[in-house]
Amino acid sequence: MEKTLDFVMRDKRQVILDTALALFRSHGYRAIGVDRILFESGVAKMTLYKYFPSKDALIKSVLEALDKSFRDGLEAFVETFATPEERFGAVFVWHDRWFKSDSFNGCMFINAAAEFPEHGHLVRSTVARHKRHVQAFMASLLASRLEDGERDRLAAQLSLLLDGAIVSAQATGETDAARLAWRAAAILLKAAGIGIEVNPFPAEA
16 A cells, blocks of 8 residues: 555656646746646645755756756667767757757756856756766767867867757757757867768758
């Protein structure tokens, strides 16, 4: 009986997270209050506060779940490619597919940083960790090709290109933003001694 109750409570926690994620994605973070989340999820206020002592804590948990989902999806896609050169391009192909999907509504991490500009804020710190995770993944793709310092600098540059592409796709509707960013990325990679022989977007060849 205790195990059944524990499962039900964990399931309610997920319902809250899923509901909050959908509402935040559609309307932003500050525009959605706890009462709206409670109404949409059908969960009691006591249950919500059992898992999330504040709205900021709920936003943090939503972003942490999204971070894992984002990175799992990106890394799994990239791992289907054999060579480091192909994997660099695959990162941009994954973003290109994301931008062209019906679910794309910008980056919830970039949106959160805009709504919570205070440095050191719980939400802002969660956003920063996500961006560091993505940059670290980019650096891992360069690990066999460059020394640590150069690798980290290039990973930071590639990450900036991706963030710029995300903002461009959201703000202007430029769904080819990832392809444009890849052209700049290929130049940076070549300058670092990493030649790209295969165009990950062959339609442009």
